Amino acid sequence: MKPAAFEYFRPASTEEALGLLAAMPGAKPLAGGQSLIPAMNFRLAAPEVLVDLNGIPALAGITMLPDGGIRLGAMTRQHDIETSPLVAAHAPLLAEAMPFIAHPQIRNRGTVGGSLAHADPAAELPAVMLALGATLVLTSAAGERRLPAGEFFTGLFATALDPSELLTAIEIPAPAPRSGSAFLEQARRHGDYALVGVAATVTVAESGACDLARVALFSVGEGPVLSGRVAVALEGLRPDAGVIRAAAEAVQGDIDPPSDIHASAAYRRQLARVLAGRALERAFERTRPRQSTSETR
Amino acid sequence: MIVEGTYTFPGPREVVWHLLLDPEVLAKTLPGATSMVRVSEDRYEGKMGVGIGPITAAEFDVVITMTDKVVPESYRMQIEGRGRFGFTRGSAAVRLTAEGSATTMHYQADMMVGGKIAAVGQRLLDSVSRMMLKQGLESMSAELDRRLGKDPV
Numbered sequence: 445m446k447p448a449a450f451e452y453f454r455p456a457s458t459e460e461a462l463g464l465l466a467a468m469p470g471a472k473p474l475a476g477g478q479s480l481i482p483a484m485n486f487r488l489a490a491p492e493v494l495v496d497l498n499g500i501p502a503l504a505g506i507t508m509l510p511d512g513g514i515r516l517g518a519m520t521r522q523h524d525i526e527t528s529p530l531v532a533a534h535a536p537l538l539a540e541a542m543p544f545i546a547h548p549q550i551r552n553r554g555t556v557g558g559s560l561a562h563a564d565p566a567a568e569l570p571a572v573m574l575a576l577g578a579t580l581v582l583t584s585a586a587g588e589r590r591l592p593a594g595e596f597f598t599g600l601f602a603t604a605l606d607p608s609e610l611l612t613a614i615e616i617p618a619p620a621p622r623s624g625s626a627f628l629e630q631a632r633r634h635g636d637y638a639l640v641g642v643a644a645t646v647t648v649a650e651s652g653a654c655d656l657a658r659v660a661l662f663s664v665g666e667g668p669v670l671s672g673r674v675a676v677a678l679e680g681l682r683p684d685a686g687v688i689r690a691a692a693e694a695v696q697g698d699i700d701p702p703s704d705i706h707a708s709a710a711y712r713r714q715l716a717r718v719l720a721g722r723a724l725e726r727a728f729e730r731t732r733p734r735q736s737t738s739e740t741r
Numbered sequence: 742m743i744v745e746g747t748y749t750f751p752g753p754r755e756v757v758w759h760l761l762l763d764p765e766v767l768a769k770t771l772p773g774a775t776s777m778v779r780v781s782e783d784r785y786e787g788k789m790g791v792g793i794g795p796i797t798a799a800e801f802d803v804v805i806t807m808t809d810k811v812v813p814e815s816y817r818m819q820i821e822g823r824g825r826f827g828f829t830r831g832s833a834a835v836r837l838t839a840e841g842s843a844t845t846m847h848y849q850a851d852m853m854v855g856g857k858i859a860a861v862g863q864r865l866l867d868s869v870s871r872m873m874l875k876q877g878l879e880s881m882s883a884e885l886d887r888r889l890g891k892d893p894v
Contacts, residue, residue, distance in 0.1 A: 480795055486861055488826065489795040562794070565868060600868055601794020637864055666868055702867035703742075709867075 447484035454496040458503060458612060462585045464495045466608045471495050473610060475519060475558030478550050503612060506530050512618030518557025518611045525556060535616045537625035537645060541572045547635045557611045563603050563667060566637040568629065570597055571668040573614065574660035575643035581613040600666040623647040624730030626723040630715055632706060638663040639707045640715040644723040648731045654678040659724065661716055664701040671698040674720065683728045692721030744870055745849040748878045752885045754837050757844040758813035760885055770880040772873045783807040789822065793869050799826045799858055813837060827856025
C-alpha cells in the first residue's frame with residue numbers, strides 16, 4: 445500500500461521545523477513514523493505536508509538534570525531508553541515499561557515524543573509519564589511552555605499540543621527517598637495492544653505510612669487515567685494487604701472502559717482491579733532497602 | 742456494538758422533539774457532519790466525516806430513515822453509512838420522557854461497522870462512538886439553550 449501524495453521537508457534544526465509548521469497549516473510532524481506511516485499507507489491519514497524531525501540531532505538524547513531527574517529529548521528512540529543506564533537508575537518505572545511497547549523493531553524507530561504526541565489510548569508511555577509526574581516541554585516559534593503530563597492528554601488521540609508546536613522534551617523528576625514503582629499490562633500476545641495496563645509509583649514516610657500513590661491506567665478509555673481514588677484510599681495509611689485490596693477496588697470507580705472484540709468492559713474493569721493490586725504490592729515492596737528486595741520479580 | 746444511555750436536555754419535550762428531527766440542527770450538531778438534508782418526511786441524507794487523531798480521511802454518505810414515530814415520545818432510526826473506508830449500518834430507538842421542565846432522552850443503538858475502518862480501528866470503535874455521541878448530545882443541548890433564549894454555554 446502506498447500513501448497519498450504529500451510534500452516532504454527534512455529540517456536540520458528545531459527552529460527550522462517550527463518555522464515550517466507555522467508557515468504551513470496542515471503540516472504534520474513525523475517522528476518515528478510507527479503509527480503515522482501505517483495510517484498514511486492505509487490512506488486513513490492524508491497529511492499534505494510532512495515535517496520529518498529525524499534530521500534534528502538536538503531533539504534526541506538522555507541527560508541528567510541538576511536536581512537528579514532526567515531529561516529525554518522527544519526524538520529519543522524507545523530502544524535507547526530501554527537500554528539506558530541513566531533511565532534504569534533514575535526512572536526504573538520507565539525502564540520496566542519499555543519492553544511492553546510493541547516489538548523490538550518498532551522500538552528501534554519509535555520515539556518517546558512520538559508516542560506521547562500520538563496519545564493512543566492503549567499506549568504505555570502516556571500512563572508512565574502520568575505515574576512519574578513528568579513535565580512535558582512544548583516549543584513553538586513564540587517560545588516554550590511546560591505542562592504536567594496530567595494536563596497534556598486531553599482525550600482520544602488528543603493532546604494540548606497546538607499544530608504549530610512541537611513536543612521537544614520530557615523531564616522526569618528524581619525519585620523521592622523510600623519510593624517504589626511497578627508496571628504491569630495484560631495483552632493477548634506480547635506486543636499486542638494492552639487490554640489493560642497499570643503504571644504505579646508510591647512513596648512511604650519513615651513511619652511506613654503511604655505518603656503518595658500515583659496509579660495510572662491505560663487502555664481503559666479515551667486516554668490514560670490517573671486514579672484519584674487510589675490516592676485517597678492509600679495516602680496516610682500503612683499499606684497492608686487489606687488497604688491495598690481496597691485501593692485496587694477503588695480504581696474501578698475512576699474508569700469507564702470500552703468493550704471490543706478482545707475484551708468486554710466488565711472484563712477490563714476486573715483486570716484493572718487485579719493489575720492495580722499487584723502493581724501496588726510490587727511498588728510498596730520496592731520501597732524497602734535494596735538488599736531485602738527480591739530480584740526474582 | 743450496542744450503545745445505550747440517557748441524556749437530559751434542559752427544555753420541554755415538544756421543543757426537544759422538534760430539535761432532534763430538524764435537519765439543520767442535525768447538520769450543525771452531529772460531529773463531523775458537513776450536510777444533512779430532509780429529502781422526505783422521514784428520510785435524511787447527508788455527509789459525515791470521522792476525524793479521530795491521525796485518521797482524517799474517513800468520509801461517509803449517511804442515510805437516516807425515521808420509523809415508528811409517536812409524537813413527541815419516541816421514534817426509531819435506521820442508519821446507513823457508506824464511504825471509501827467502510828460502512829456502518831444499524832438502528833436506534835429513542836424515547837423522550839418529560840421530567841418537569843427538562844426532558845430525558847433514552848437511547849439504544851445497535852450499530853455494525855465494517856470494511857477497512859473496522860479492520861484497522863476495531864479496538865477504537867467503542868471509544869470513538871461514545872465520544873461522537875457525547876459531542877453530538879452536548880452541542881444539541883447548546884442549540885436547545887440557544888432556541889430557548891438562554892445564553893450559550
